[in-house]
Amino acid sequence: MRKVMPGNENVARAAIAAGCRFFAGYPITPSSELAATMSALLPKAGGTFIQMEDEIASMAAVIGASIAGKKVMTATSGPGFSLKQEHIGLACMMEIPVVIVNVMRGGPSTGLPTHPSQGDVMQARWGTHGDHSIIALTPSLPNEIYTETIRAFNLAEQYRSPVILLLDEILAHTYEVVDVPESGGYETANRKLPPKGLDRLDFYTYNRNVGDPPILPNFFMGYNFHFESLTHDEMGFPTTDPKKVDLLVKLREAKIEKNKEKIWENDIRMVENADVVVFAYGSVARSGIQAVEKARKDGIKAGLFRPITLWPFPDKPLREAVGNKKVIVAEMNTGLIKREVERALRRDVGGIFKANGTPITPEEILGRIKEEK
Amino acid sequence: MSQESKHYELRFSAVGGQGLITTGVLLAEAMVEYEGLYAIHSPRYTAQVRGGPTKVDVIIDNKPIYFPKTTSVDFYLSTSQQSFKAYFQDIKDDAIVVLDSNLVDEFNDPKYKVYRLPLIEIAAKKIGNVVTISTLSLAVTSKLTGLLSLKELEDFVPKSVPRGYEEINLKAVRVGFSLV
Numbered sequence: 001m002r003k004v005m006p007g008n009e010n011v012a013r014a015a016i017a018a019g020c021r022f023f024a025g026y027p028i029t030p031s032s033e034l035a036a037t038m039s040a041l042l043p044k045a046g047g048t049f050i051q052m053e054d055e056i057a058s059m060a061a062v063i064g065a066s067i068a069g070k071k072v073m074t075a076t077s078g079p080g081f082s083l084k085q086e087h088i089g090l091a092c093m094m095e096i097p098v099v100i101v102n103v104m105r106g107g108p109s110t111g112l113p114t115h116p117s118q119g120d121v122m123q124a125r126w127g128t129h130g131d132h133s134i135i136a137l138t139p140s141l142p143n144e145i146y147t148e149t150i151r152a153f154n155l156a157e158q159y160r161s162p163v164i165l166l167l168d169e170i171l172a173h174t175y176e177v178v179d180v181p182e183s184g185g186y187e188t189a190n191r192k193l194p195p196k197g198l199d200r201l202d203f204y205t206y207n208r209n210v211g212d213p214p215i216l217p218n219f220f221m222g223y224n225f226h227f228e229s230l231t232h233d234e235m236g237f238p239t240t241d242p243k244k245v246d247l248l249v250k251l252r253e254a255k256i257e258k259n260k261e262k263i264w265e266n267d268i269r270m271v272e273n274a275d276v277v278v279f280a281y282g283s284v285a286r287s288g289i290q291a292v293e294k295a296r297k298d299g300i301k302a303g304l305f306r307p308i309t310l311w312p313f314p315d316k317p318l319r320e321a322v323g324n325k326k327v328i329v330a331e332m333n334t335g336l337i338k339r340e341v342e343r344a345l346r347r348d349v350g351g352i353f354k355a356n357g358t359p360i361t362p363e364e365i366l367g368r369i370k371e372e373k
Numbered sequence: 374m375s376q377e378s379k380h381y382e383l384r385f386s387a388v389g390g391q392g393l394i395t396t397g398v399l400l401a402e403a404m405v406e407y408e409g410l411y412a413i414h415s416p417r418y419t420a421q422v423r424g425g426p427t428k429v430d431v432i433i434d435n436k437p438i439y440f441p442k443t444t445s446v447d448f449y450l451s452t453s454q455q456s457f458k459a460y461f462q463d464i465k466d467d468a469i470v471v472l473d474s475n476l477v478d479e480f481n482d483p484k485y486k487v488y489r490l491p492l493i494e495i496a497a498k499k500i501g502n503v504v505t506i507s508t509l510s511l512a513v514t515s516k517l518t519g520l521l522s523l524k525e526l527e528d529f530v531p532k533s534v535p536r537g538y539e540e541i542n543l544k545a546v547r548v549g550f551s552l553v
Contacts, residue, residue, distance in 0.1 A: 002405070004398075004401050004402045004405050004412065004414070029420070113420045114417070114418055114419055114420055115417075141437075170415065170441060173415070173416055174413055174414065174415045174441045175397075175398055175401050175402075175412075175413065175414035175415075176401075176411075176412070176413045176414070176438070176441070177405055177411055177412065177437075283441075286439040286440055286441070287439065287440050289439050290439040290440050359440075359442060361440065361442070361444065362439070362440050363444070
């Protein structure tokens with residue numbers, strides 16, 4: 001498929017290729033075209049599209065459809081992402097595979113509906129309350145938006161976790177060439193299910209190795225299993241037994257933390273012999289690529305570290321790649337991920353931070369590279 | 374477009390609802406389909422559904438395009454005085470500037486190749502439907518820049534517009550090519 005389309009349509013097409021067959025959402029700029037594309041294409045693929053009464057209900061609907069066995073997605077932007085947080089926590093607690101697309105716009109509140117931002121990166125990690133692990137992906141390039149959408153579904157299924165696909169207004173609205181194999185060329189993962197006919201499910205659900213995702217039944221498999229938002233025991237019923245609570249917390253965290261090496265994807269360019277390294281993700285990374293290529297042409301040893309998996313944060317790969325080199329973080333917020341970079345590198349770093357609705361240009365990054373080298 | 378660089382930047386500015394975002398989409402799609410190049414269409418509009426200043430940047434290149442906004446504009450078309458002024462930035466010295474003569478004030482800067490045409494009036498009266506401003510502008514742009522031929526547009530436009538509107542848009546293409 002070689003087609004000119006906006007990022008929102010790109011995600012919708014990739015989701016269907018990944019096996020998504022249920023979408024519930026509530027339109028909001030700049031994600032609305034994603035829902036519109038799903039409403040047109042999903043029924044033709046044998047799936048179901050529902051426009052719910054709001055974002056809270058759409059998040060609940062995708063959780064229900066996922067427990068019923070479908071691969072599911074919802075899409076929103078800042079204000080709607082805030083509303084979805086309660087049920088994102090429910091999906092974390094009940095260990096339900098769901099893909100949530102958040103097309104970032106300026107905030108807080110209704111903010112800058114039609115302008116780009118990367119202000120929700122911390123909300124993606126910590127937006128829902130309580131200790132939890134989560135996966136968030138930040139693709140930058142058109143073909144990558146397609147393949148990372150497919151990966152979002154695979155990770156959700158493999159780790160039985162919400163996966164957040166973070167785009168921004170620029171990536172969502174820019175029409176550009178997407179050139180990818182139509183379908184069939186992609187590996188798609190499916191959640192593991194218990195075999196039919198077991199007497200009890202407790203072995204499969206909680207007596208698992210630390211680091212393994214649970215094996216849970218879908219609805220309609222004939223098992224009595226309780227999906228519960230309270231801290232629960234091996235049969236899914238509420239418990240406050242500290243030992244069981246402790247185990248559940250540990251299991252939920254470890255299924256992602258212990259598999260970070262498999263979940264991380266980074267694009268690391270020309271870092272080995274670099275004097276200065278640009279750290280950027282999402283649409284800003286595109287300015288980063290252009291700036292670093294120009295700097296190299298001008299004889300400056302610049303490199304790029306571009307995380308495609310933002311959460312769990314790639315602290316170890318960043319430390320290993322960058323070492324003591326100078327780092328410039330570029331992001332469309334007041335420096336939210338800079339803190340993570342500093343935590344990973346255990347030192348202060350500089351950057352370009354913009355939260356005024358305008359993109360960070362290659363020239364701005366290049367100028368900063370020239371100051372730093 | 375020069376052979377060695379193959380990089381061309383266009384900007385269209387208007388008032389929300391006038392239809393120039395569609396012009397940009399059609400241009401980008403046609404450049405990919407007929408010229409085999411990379412093209413990006415990057416819109417900017419306000420939260421107002423209609424009436425706010427809008428612009429769209431189109432970049433054409435023979436290599437993948439990373440930064441999706443224009444920084445050195447070769448061609449600028451506008452159908453609104455407010456938007457024309459708001460987005461008159463990064464325009465190259467020898468750029469082609471096309472202005473709707475009914476809606477944009479006199480502008481005579483010798484640095485630019487300025488064309489003044491009553492585009493919306495032509496769409497509404499001569500072609501017969503104001504919505505053809507999208508394809509009329511596409512034709513004017515193609516003719517002035519040489520990016521697409523009349524033949525290519527006659528093939529592309531009918532399959533890219535809503536069913537039932539093929540003929541009137543073809544008329545807009547032909548009128549657009551004859552204007553400049």
